[in-house]
Amino acid sequence: MTTTTTPTPTPTPTPYAVTPRRVLHSEWHKLRTLRSTWFTLAIACALVITVGAIMGSTYDGDDSEIDTITFILLGTQLSQICVAVLGILITAGEYSNGMIRASLTAVPRRLPVLWSKATVFATLAFALTFATNIVTFLAAQIWLSDTDKALSLTDSGVLGALAGNAAAVTLLSLVALALGALLRSVPAGIGAFVGLVLILPEVLAMISADFVQDALRYFPTKASESLGSITQTGDSISPTAALISLILWAAAALATSAFLLKRRDV
Numbered sequence: 285m286t287t288t289t290t291p292t293p294t295p296t297p298t299p300y301a302v303t304p305r306r307v308l309h310s311e312w313h314k315l316r317t318l319r320s321t322w323f324t325l326a327i328a329c330a331l332v333i334t335v336g337a338i339m340g341s342t343y344d345g346d347d348s349e350i351d352t353i354t355f356i357l358l359g360t361q362l363s364q365i366c367v368a369v370l371g372i373l374i375t376a377g378e379y380s381n382g383m384i385r386a387s388l389t390a391v392p393r394r395l396p397v398l399w400s401k402a403t404v405f406a407t408l409a410f411a412l413t414f415a416t417n418i419v420t421f422l423a424a425q426i427w428l429s430d431t432d433k434a435l436s437l438t439d440s441g442v443l444g445a446l447a448g449n450a451a452a453v454t455l456l457s458l459v460a461l462a463l464g465a466l467l468r469s470v471p472a473g474i475g476a477f478v479g480l481v482l483i484l485p486e487v488l489a490m491i492s493a494d495f496v497q498d499a500l501r502y503f504p505t506k507a508s509e510s511l512g513s514i515t516q517t518g519d520s521i522s523p524t525a526a527l528i529s530l531i532l533w534a535a536a537a538l539a540t541s542a543f544l545l546k547r548r549d550v
Contacts, residue, residue, distance in 0.1 A: 302391055304400070310390075311400040315374065315408065324370045325408075328363035329416040333423060335359030340424030343431060351513040352433045353445040356424045357417060360512070364453055365478075367409055371461035372473035374401050375541075379468040394545050398465060402538060405461060406454050414450035421446060441514040448523055449512030455530040456481065456504050462537035466544060481505060502529045 315321055336356045347355055375398075378384040391397050421437070428434055435442055459481060464473040485503045488496055500506055501521050510516065510526040521529070 302393075302396075304396060307391055307396045307400045308403060310387075311397070312404045315401075315404050320373060321370060324366050324373075325412055328366035329412060331362045331366070332357060332359035332413075332416050333420045335362070336420035336424045340427040343428060343433065345431065348432055351445075351515045352428075352435055353421070353442070353449065354509070354513045355433065356421055356428075357446075357449055357512065359420070360449060360453060363413075363416075364456060365482075367413070367453055367457045368460035368477050368481075369474060371405055371409075371457040372464035372470055372477065374405055374464065375461050376464035376468055376470045376473045380470055395542055398538070398542055398545055402458055402461060406458055409457055410450050410454040413453045414447055417446040417449055444523070445512055445514045448527070449508075451527065452508030452511045452530060455534045456508060458534040459504060459537045462534070462541040465541035466537075504530060504533050507533075 335358050339355055339358055343355075378387060387397050388394055418437070421435075421442070425435065437443060460473065460477045463476045464470070467473050467476060481504055485500055485505050488500055488503075491497075497519075501510075501519065502525075507521065507526040507529040510520040511523050511530065513520075516522065520526075
C-alpha cells in the first residue's frame with residue numbers, strides 16, 4: 285500500500301501587505317495632494333527670493349562685514365517659519381481632522397508612519413529650499429557682481445553654504461514636525477516652536493555667564509547660522525559641529541515623539 289503526501293501549499297503573499305515602501309508612498313501621496321503643502325512652500329520660496337533680490341538691489345556697501353550668503357539669504361528667517369508650520373501640519377494636522385486613526389489602523393506598528401512622514405517631508409523641504417537658495421543667489425548676484433560681495437557658484441564654500449542653509453531649514457522643520465506629533469495640536473505646536481526654538485535662545489543670550497553663551501552656540505537657531513555661511517565668526521561653531529548639533533536636536537525630538545506615539549492610545 286502506498287501513501288501519498290499532499291505537498292504543503294506555499295503561502296501567497298497578500299497584495300495589501302504593509303511595507304516601508306508602501307507607507308512612504310502613502311505619506312508622499314498625502315503630502316503632495318494637500319493644497320496647503322504647495323501654498324506654504326510657495327510662500328516660503330517667494331519670501332527668500334524676494335528678500336534676496338531686495339538685499340542685492342539696495343546694497344550700498346554698508347553691510348560689508350556680513351557674510352555674503354547670510355546677507356543674500358536673510359529671507360530664510362521668514363521662510364523658516366512657513367516650512368516649520370508645514371511640518372507641524374503634517375503631524376498635528378492629522379490629529380485635528382481625525383485622519384491619524386486611519387493611518388495608525390492601516391499601520392499598526394505606528395512608527396513607520398512617523399518615519400515616513402519625516403522622510404518625505406525632509407526630502408521635499410531640502411530639495412525646494414536648496415533650489416530656492418541657488419535661484420536667490422544667482423538673482424542677487426545680478427546687482428552684486430560689481431561689489432565686494434560678488435561671488436559665483438564655483439567659488440569655494442558657496443555651494444556648501446547654500447546647501448548648509450537648506451539643511452538647517454530642513455532639520456529645524458523636522459524639530460517642528462516632531463513637536464506637532466508630541467503635542468497633537470497645530471496651535472500648540474506652532475507656539476512651542478516659536479517659543480522654545482526661536483525666542484528662548486534670544487532670552488538666554490541676555491545671560492552673560494560664559495557657560496550659557498557656550499551652550500547657546502549649539503542651540504538650533506545659532507547652529508543654523510554657522511551652517512549657512514561661508515565665513516566663521518569668533519563666537520560661532522564650525523559647520524561640521526553645527527550640522528551634528530542640528531541632527532542631534534532633530535533626532536532627539538523625533539525619538540521622543542516616537543516613544544510617546546508607541547505608548548499613547550492614539
